[in-house]
Amino acid sequence: MKSEVKNILTGIGLVPGRAKGRVFVFSTPQGITENFPEVLDRMAEELKREEGDIFAQFVRLIITDPTFRERLRLCLKLEVPTEEAVDIALRPLVERMMASDPFFARKAEEIVQIIRDILRNGTFDLPIGPDTVFVAESISVPLALKLKAKRVAAVVLKELSSDSHAAIILANAQIPTVVGVSPEEFKSGETVYVDGDAGIVSRKPIGASDRREHIRRGRFFRTADGEEVELLLNLDVPEDVYWAERYGTGVGLLRTEYLINADLNRIDWERFARLDAPVIVRAYDVGGEKFHGVRGAMRLLKDLKERFNALLEVVKRYPNFRIMIPMVDLPETARLFHNYVTSMGVGEVGFMVEVPSFAWSLEDANEFASFFSVGTNDLWSFFTGRERGTSDIREQVNPVFGELLSHILRASRRPVSICGQLASDEEGLRFLLSLGYRRFSVSPSFFVRAVRIVEEWKDGR
Template sequence: MRRAAMEMTGAGVSPGAGCGPAYLVGVAVPEPPLGSRHDGDGDAEIARAEASVERVAADLEVRGEAAGGDAQDVLLAQAMIARDPVLAADVAELIRLGTTAERAVYEAFMKYHDLLAEVGGYLGERVADIDDIRDRVIADLSGVPIHGLPGEAEKPYVLVARDLAPADTATLSKEVVAAFVTEQGGPTSHTAILARSMGVPAVVACANATSIMDGTLLLVDGTTGRIVLEPSEDEIHAIVRAATVRGTVLASATGPGATLDGHRVSLLANIGGPQDLPSAIHHGAEGVGLYRTEFLFLDREEAPSEEEQEAAYRQVLDAFPGGPVVVRVLDAGGDKPLGFLPPIEDEPNPALGERGIRILRIFPEVMEGQLRALARASKSSSARLHVMAPMVATAEEARWFTEAVHAAGLSSAGIMIEIPAAALRAADLAAAVGFFSVGTNDLAQYLFAADREVGTLRDLQDPWQPVLLDLVALAASAGVPCGVCGEAASDPALACVLVGLGVTSLSMGAPALPWVRATLARHTLDQCRAAAVAARSAPTAEAAKAAARVHLPGLVDLAV
């Protein structure tokens, strides 16, 4: 009898199935020794560092031109990071203090690595880009080879790595690579972007992926995130066939979001700035449900000018003529400190301190500048602009924000529902604003007193928790349009439940949009409502998921 195949799971970010022997890519550039000192000629050492950075940036540009398409955009962005004048100044300053070029590059880049990792989200997924540029410059300075990929292979292989460098993978093709598997990354990581542009299945965030032995036959399902080690022929045929069927189903799911019986549900994208627009448009977003404007403000000693903000806002508005664009004003504090604002003193727990709208009330001029820039950007656009405030807890805060929005000449003001108090008194807050947007990630964090960054508390962050669904139901029944922009919206089955609770729009990372669109199109509004009742009646998150699926038979076709 054949031994059952081992399996691993991660996050599927590029659909389809691929099979081939594993090829592990390791990082071969060692960290320069701490305390390394140069011979005293600081100017020569700075010149050496600058020349190395320029060689790396030029090489990235050449690779990008050879690759074209999305890959070129990714590599040109990396080249710009390499040439960043702030990074150059940091390297030069360390060298003037006696540090070698290699160690100065390492320390300067790690400063930004740590900052982006702390911020998380879209910017957190740029950490791999920073690390790759750092390693390439250090390798160039040290005269050691950078890790590479295999040359000719007898058949396509599965690339397995802690993370993959765009410069190494951009010129590969489906004929060479059957699939990508990485331990790190997310839906907006460059591994995901490049895999989708190449049409190569990919699974990221797969724990312990680099423990797979070189040459192990892998079957990778880039839709479900499933990885089978040493699969049988029957398993290969079954998964490839299922992936083909799902691909056909997804390709046929086009147009505005709606249930099987025609109940409209706006399907929108979460973005961090104009750089996310191509993916949103490609995946059929009807508009933007969450524009995280804090990414314009992070890692700056001075706030962006109103002109700079206006240009970024206009670019997003112009991408969706006639569609909704929901902009969240600056959400700072907590894990997103701003260099141009004085630090808030004596905050033993920043997550429960001055953050969100509380920061804006301390520094109203920052928000007022945003609102003026948004008002100017919207004048020449046909997009329907909506502006919302983060971390609102009381009706008084909601009224203050609405008055500020109207004073700036904007008509649509709303709030995030991220604090249990706001959900519990949603009817009171609805009297002060025009719409709600539920942020399920923070709402779960505060509901369960469970830090969303602590992996061991993941079960309490599960958006299927029935009590969390109870709070969403309260917000959705308060009498104003209510969207969901947390991770819950990207789960196709849970999206049906949310619609059954009365949610009017769903906003998510763009790659999830086809799945949610296809799932809604296979179920009636009554089925969604029945699934919602069943989920709320269950005692646990796992039971809620199982109970809801009983009423959602169309999930079987999509294998979600």
């Protein structure tokens, strides 16, 4: 408990909008619900009413799944304790999904989370309503659905990733949400004001000056020494343009792997064009573990040529769009792409620096490039021989890797940014700032924290 009651608490706005209401502090019960199968049936009945909500149907199908329920029934009949029975019933699915790609592995974790949540909380019969400001450590999908059904006024959480399903449910339901504020700051029953745009919670009405002070929007920020730093966003799919609009910045990396079979004309590119900031479209990075087949830039000029041309057509249409080529290995490859892209009427091209041979020979690639962007994950894995995703990201905060990253900065005569995951980690970002990097593209969920780290940054600590 804090000894001093603060009037304004600063977090991060997750869902925009403003609301006032009475606090309900939620904490997960310690025990488990009795008669679990019956609770699941009641929950399924409730969810059935939300027919138009795909997440509600997803949860309903999980908890009514014939395979899962049959396994659960057998375990309970053998008097296995409920918690263990749930684990056993879920095991075949979870093991299979965990062994698959990281995308499915994350989904498996989410499914387990959903079931565990219902096991602890039953059907979430809570005293909440349209007047409630719901306060908790974090929330899962079933609880988010409950908050939506009860139409709570606002939500304040300590943690919630912006790309989780629970966050999407809150966003779709337009419930103003602030994350990064601890439940310990509140007492149930007190009245608070929530501002999801500014990312603040207050015990007094929020005035215009409070809002101005807290809304962190923009593309350029200054370190404590007054040096300018650029912050852009990494987006997985075009629908995520929402985050760039919210933070008033551009896109340092738009991934296109998921668009490879999509009709590019059906994407709302105009929203990107209106950003008034660069939008860097990275050409399909396929092959290796990211889809089958050979990995490497040259595929863009061979079997993927038609798809690549379609992407270039999009880039050509908007003055703030740039094309970026992944997996370039040598200056010669950069030259080929520069010539090809120019012949297609696209004026500028940038290159990912993620293959060590390209980092090593970067000086000779300057004349073909308008900019470079360092993909730290791949560069680290190719540099050290460690498989992608097998080591902790903080291992990259390492003087040997630092030397390579410094070399890139010295060798380049073009703007160099970091779009790798290292820039979306607190320690990683400070490491990169200490090496002299001043341009970054980060995950939307990290943007506000990145602004804070940059503004607190002083060279030489």
